[in-house]
Amino acid sequence: MSTLAANAPGAAGSGLADVAASEASLRRFLHGLPGVDQVGLEARAATLGTRSIKTTAKAYAIDLAISMIDLTTLEGADTVGKVRALCAKGRTPDPSDPGTPRVAAICVYPDMVATAKDALRGTAIQVASVATAFPAGRAALPVKLADTADAVAAGADEIDMVIDRGAFLSGRYLDVFNEIVAVKEACRRPDGTAAHLKVIFETGELQTYDNVRRASWLAMLAGADFIKTSTGKVAVNATPPVTLLMLEAVRDFKAQTGVQVGVKPAGGIRTTKDAMKYLVMVNETLGDDWLTPHWFRFGASSLLNDLLMQRQKLTTGRYSGPDYVTVD
Amino acid sequence: MAKNKNVEEPVKKSGLFEYAPAPESPAAAGDIASSYGHFIGGEFVDSSGSEALKTVNPATEQVLAEFAQGTDEDVDRAVTAARKAFADWSALPGSERAKYLFRIARIVQERSRELAVLESIDNGKPIRETRDVDLPLVAAHFFYYAGWADKLDYAGYGANPKPLGVAGQVIPWNFPLLMLAWKIAPALATGNTVVLKPAETTPLTALRFAEICRQAGLPKGVVNIVTGDGRTGAALTAHPDVNKVAFTGSTPVGRAIAKQLAGTRKKLSLELGGKAANIVFDDAPIDQAVEGIVNGIFFNQGHVCCAGSRLLVQESIQDELLDALKRRMGTLRVGDPLDKNTDIGAINSAEQLARITALTAAGEAEGAERWSPACELPGNGFWFRPTLFTGVSQAHRIAQEEIFGPVLSVLTFRTPAEAVEKANNTPYGLSAGIWTEKGSRILWMANRLKAGVVWANTFNKFDPTSPFGGYKESGYGREGGRHGLEAYLDV
Numbered sequence: 127m128s129t130l131a132a133n134a135p136g137a138a139g140s141g142l143a144d145v146a147a148s149e150a151s152l153r154r155f156l157h158g159l160p161g162v163d164q165v166g167l168e169a170r171a172a173t174l175g176t177r178s179i180k181t182t183a184k185a186y187a188i189d190l191a192i193s194m195i196d197l198t199t200l201e202g203a204d205t206v207g208k209v210r211a212l213c214a215k216g217r218t219p220d221p222s223d224p225g226t227p228r229v230a231a232i233c234v235y236p237d238m239v240a241t242a243k244d245a246l247r248g249t250a251i252q253v254a255s256v257a258t259a260f261p262a263g264r265a266a267l268p269v270k271l272a273d274t275a276d277a278v279a280a281g282a283d284e285i286d287m288v289i290d291r292g293a294f295l296s297g298r299y300l301d302v303f304n305e306i307v308a309v310k311e312a313c314r315r316p317d318g319t320a321a322h323l324k325v326i327f328e329t330g331e332l333q334t335y336d337n338v339r340r341a342s343w344l345a346m347l348a349g350a351d352f353i354k355t356s357t358g359k360v361a362v363n364a365t366p367p368v369t370l371l372m373l374e375a376v377r378d379f380k381a382q383t384g385v386q387v388g389v390k391p392a393g394g395i396r397t398t399k400d401a402m403k404y405l406v407m408v409n410e411t412l413g414d415d416w417l418t419p420h421w422f423r424f425g426a427s428s429l430l431n432d433l434l435m436q437r438q439k440l441t442t443g444r445y446s447g448p449d450y451v452t453v454d
Numbered sequence: 455m456a457k458n459k460n461v462e463e464p465v466k467k468s469g470l471f472e473y474a475p476a477p478e479s480p481a482a483a484g485d486i487a488s489s490y491g492h493f494i495g496g497e498f499v500d501s502s503g504s505e506a507l508k509t510v511n512p513a514t515e516q517v518l519a520e521f522a523q524g525t526d527e528d529v530d531r532a533v534t535a536a537r538k539a540f541a542d543w544s545a546l547p548g549s550e551r552a553k554y555l556f557r558i559a560r561i562v563q564e565r566s567r568e569l570a571v572l573e574s575i576d577n578g579k580p581i582r583e584t585r586d587v588d589l590p591l592v593a594a595h596f597f598y599y600a601g602w603a604d605k606l607d608y609a610g611y612g613a614n615p616k617p618l619g620v621a622g623q624v625i626p627w628n629f630p631l632l633m634l635a636w637k638i639a640p641a642l643a644t645g646n647t648v649v650l651k652p653a654e655t656t657p658l659t660a661l662r663f664a665e666i667c668r669q670a671g672l673p674k675g676v677v678n679i680v681t682g683d684g685r686t687g688a689a690l691t692a693h694p695d696v697n698k699v700a701f702t703g704s705t706p707v708g709r710a711i712a713k714q715l716a717g718t719r720k721k722l723s724l725e726l727g728g729k730a731a732n733i734v735f736d737d738a739p740i741d742q743a744v745e746g747i748v749n750g751i752f753f754n755q756g757h758v759c760c761a762g763s764r765l766l767v768q769e770s771i772q773d774e775l776l777d778a779l780k781r782r783m784g785t786l787r788v789g790d791p792l793d794k795n796t797d798i799g800a801i802n803s804a805e806q807l808a809r810i811t812a813l814t815a816a817g818e819a820e821g822a823e824r825w826s827p828a829c830e831l832p833g834n835g836f837w838f839r840p841t842l843f844t845g846v847s848q849a850h851r852i853a854q855e856e857i858f859g860p861v862l863s864v865l866t867f868r869t870p871a872e873a874v875e876k877a878n879n880t881p882y883g884l885s886a887g888i889w890t891e892k893g894s895r896i897l898w899m900a901n902r903l904k905a906g907v908v909w910a911n912t913f914n915k916f917d918p919t920s921p922f923g924g925y926k927e928s929g930y931g932r933e934g935g936r937h938g939l940e941a942y943l944d945v
Binding site: 177414 | 746
């Protein structure tokens, strides 16, 4: 496995190549990262949350937010019909205004990938699939890899994997690292291309901000294309401070390695006001480089309709209400 | 040679996500009269003299209002009114005095938007700060001391501690309404009556507060406001019937007051200048330390007596920390104080701007390297870019003198002992900050720093329950908390 570690893309040419050479070196590195002061981090996130986004800035941010959405359905009750409806919504979020941008991706379970792929044919909308025994990740590695390969084979453009939180919390960082490397390998397609890999930490289970910073670096070193807060399936999902911390991590990682990694907060972001706060954090922490759907996503379902209502309000000057956006 | 080392980044093209103007309405400040007299004995009265001063909006240089230059006679009338009110006010049960203070606190909350906008207009500080810091703290201060009014027996000064009498209070321009609250709330809770003189560049919120006293039905003469410049202040502190003098402002003026009061029976508390060290160790939480440094020196344009104006950074992380700090300073938004997205507003006065300009010029002349982020400044008004000086040594004036502006001097240290030595190497001793993940080091440092407030992994945090005050030439006496009662009690 150590060869995989050395091949991890994030590590190349940055003096970080040997970090994952052993359990001990990886632990030393992760525990040597600067600490996070909880009070200070939360205060900074709260301050950025007071930015007042009006008129032209609001119009820009609403369209940007819509274009960054991974429109998601991850229910046991999902059906082909439900997924098709969601894809239709993603293609035409607001039938009353064709100028409305499309969402970035539709996010589904692996068995729905083919359906989504079919429904999105002819668009640039990506199909993202959760994998690796989502959401708990409690399965053997071969099962997780098969889950991933299956989704990729069905046409998934992006894979949202979960880390083994049990391994992380018990300090087996190298196991987590190697698993990400292996899943990344499973994202490869026969033609040599690969599905984009988003790595979910389930920050509500990691609990401390120090853990979130360590998980961020661990995943980036292992080759994550995106780091993602949560599954949406636990009590605490994306929060502004957790996301801010991950934004700082990708900023620092790029400064050190030259490799840019995306960020996806997921779960609990429901209103335009919330989305604005996240975009302000991206803007003031990372700037223009990350202000595109290539590098920042919202994992959300109900957020889209609130953005559409605010968009209608901005374009028409009237607040139309929830009966004027489609429920899919 | 020093000249070409000094860098000011070119103004870059705006980014993708430009915030549209989000101005708070100036009309929310309510009616500003064209001229003001004093507030004495519960009434707005004209000055006995004819001299009038002007207060301007420092962001536009427009005159907001004229106000009276208080004469000796005005001061005497105010002290007489306060003396007259003292007998009944001090005889009220504490629970009755508390009712008035609670009422004032609630009215401040209800009128907080109006007061925040008025404060921003008169002072130049951003609405984000008046709205989120000044006004909540003003209300909190009145609420807090309202709670003490009927519990003075349990404050640790024995049963039934007595008030002093008439308090003459002189406050600065950097937190006009908040400093008023720090002075008036404990004085009234303990049964004193007051004559307060606001600063000559920022009288408007104090005069508006006079309206609130009337709205709250506060007995006449308990609070009196006399406006004017230093001459009025000197008349107030010198008045023979004043029992207590409380002053917040510069060390030279504080020293003059202390001399003036020597040999009298007046009780004195002084809260003066500072040159605080913000000390960052190599194991600090870097991102939060950067926020703390920014908040320490750029909060309120650096017009803060306890500002973290000296950054002491451990040499081993100097480059990393300064890179991060410069990157962060590049996102500071300087401009219209009433724009809700403004981080740094206007310098309070032309006089203060001249002082900051002169001291930073001295910094350059002495060989320190100057850096400011790119930012366009408005054409009118008094503005100063957030500024960083590196290569500063203890011998430089910018390391010793209080600049009272958005100017940070960066020094380095190698060991904790050296950090303490450098931090304490100043005539001041108001505050200090320590940034480290090591709890034991925080305590070790705090025991050795000669500063009234030591913040750990934070900076510029204020709370009415916490005493505030200085060591050495930063003054004496404490404001806030249980300790703040002592300054207004005969104990």
